[in-house]
Amino acid sequence: MKNGNKKIAKEETIFIGIDLHKKRWHVTIRTTDVELFCSSIPGAWASLEKQLLKYREHPIYAVYEAGYFGFWLHDYLINFGADCVVTPPSLIPLEYGNKVKTDKRDSRKLALLLAKGMLKRVHVPTxxxxxxxxxxxxxxxxxxxxxxxxxxxxxxxxxxxxxxxxxxxxxxxxxxxxxxxxxxxxxxxxxxxxxxxxxxxxxxxxxxxxxxxxxxxxETPRYKEKVKILSTIPGVGILVAMELLLELQDVRRFQKADQLAAYVGLTPSQYSSADKVRMGRITCIGKKALRAMLIQASWQLIRKDGVMREKYDKIKVRAGGKRAIVAVARTLLIRMRRLLLDNVPYVPGVISSI
The missing domain is CATH 1.20.58 (Methane Monooxygenase Hydroxylase; Chain G, domain 1)
Incomplete structure (x- = not known):
């Protein structure tokens, strides 16, 4: 295939970086070594599809940043036959010292990092x-x-x-x-x-x-049993249960409890150098509303579960009430994951269940 004066073999993989805006999208198309296209196009699927059709014989990988555009473009790209990465902007590698930011540079950077396999994916719900x-x-x-x-x-x-x-x-x-x-x-x-x-x-x-x-x-079959299980937890009603289920979707995608806690933002930050280790506040990355709802539910939980109350009081002495209730919320989240995985009701008096 030929693009201008640039020839590419049929087996070459195509990488596409898309910088999205309301009216115009900046698109960069490249192989591992060669840039084939870099320009602004009208912000519509038809304009992007026109460019993709030129490379329909090649494996195509595309990327754009997660944001207010949601996942409809991801669906269109998947239906076209491309593999699409929706990447979190906060985890894109930074170029320190670079003070110039343009749409052109952003799309080029996305395409290059995609070609090098340096971008992370967000989970795309159905x-x-x-x-x-x-x-x-x-x-x-x-x-x-x-x-x-x-x-x-x-x-x-x-x-x-x-x-x-x-x-x-x-x-x-x-x-x-x-x-x-x-x-x-x-x-x-x-x-x-x-x-x-x-x-x-x-x-x-x-x-x-x-x-x-x-x-x-x-009450629909998709959620009824899971809501019933989560509602056995003191302080957790239908609204909290549905918030958790719909924001996390399938908890089985988190292989470890720590991954789930990090996703919700209930993991402490850490500042370490040489032999010094200092733990800071929670990262607050991720689901802010779900985090707030878990903390609210935790206040009810410590009133009705003696072991959770004991955990709260113990941490409160050395770290204060705010950190103590956050620690309880993290434990509650981990317990919720285990209940859903094992399909069992909540049992008061158990401090942790990974």
């Missing part, structure tokens, strides 16, 4: 897993929107020197009715504040509907 995962993520988005709206209501009242009725109280329907009785001297401001309260009520309704949808999904 299409159904992605759809189901979005159900729990949608609820999380709605909860965050409600928290922001709640903050706006508080800020607006504070701006005009109006005290909240029972500031520490729960925002129940009665509480919202009390807020709706607050009166401003200006009718335009009154209407604006009423709209803010309506927005809060709307989000409240949406969250309830999304929660019901998650519970309905948990």
């Amino acid at each position: 299409e159904k897993e992605r759809y189901h995962r979005q159900v729990v993520r949608r609820r999380r988005q709605l909860v965050n929107d409600r928290v922001r709206t709640q903050g706006r209501i508080k800020a607006e009242l504070q701006l005009y020197g109006i005290d909240l009725p029972n500031p520490s109280g729960k925002w129940t329907q009665i509480y919202l009715e009390n807020l709706s009785r607050i009166r401003f001297k200006d009718r335009w401001m009154q209407k604006s504040f009423s709209h803010l309260l309506e927005q809060y009520r709307f989000l409240d309704t949406q969250i309830a509907q999304q929660t019901a949808l998650i519970k309905e999904l948990s």
Whole structure:
């Protein structure tokens, strides 16, 4: 095959680096030794497919960075017959001292590192897993929107020197009715504040509907037994169980418990030099929302499992309460993995089960 003045043998493998943006993609196509194409193309599958068809007789490997584009391009490339690597941006090798960053350089770098086998893959969920995962993520988005709206209501009242009725109280329907009785001297401001309260009520309704949808999904054969097992853990309900199952998909892909803990970001960082070893805070890499939910569940767990409480108290003495509850959350995550692998319910009083 010929590309310009460059000839490549039929058995040559093609490596493609794609730097994705909304309107334009920068694509680099190369073999192990020779660059064949490096240019910007319209940001659409048809434009990329046009380039791929020139090399359809060759083994093709493509790579792009994981991000807001999701995995639809991965699916298209796989269906075309190419092998696609979706790589985490944080694990791409860096060129220290290089202060120039362009789309062209990024796509070239991706193609070259792919050819050298220096890129890591993220796990690509199936299409159904992605759809189901979005159900729990949608609820999380709605909860965050409600928290922001709640903050706006508080800020607006504070701006005009109006005290909240029972500031520490729960925002129940009665509480919202009390807020709706607050009166401003200006009718335009009154209407604006009423709209803010309506927005809060709307989000409240949406969250309830999304929660019901998650519970309905948990009753399907795909998740029912696993949710039942995880729900035997004190502090773990349907929402926590579904969050874990849909964010992790199949726990069997983690060969070791430490790999799972690292994936969720519950592994301590380490700074070592010569004979000095210093352990730092958790890495916080990975699933932030799942990590927060596990920590929240751990507070309930230590109230009902004496051995877990003992572990918490022991670590709290030397490292403080925050580190202690994180350690309990890590143990809880590892226990969850073991329960799912062995298909058995939770047994209180067991400190670890790898």
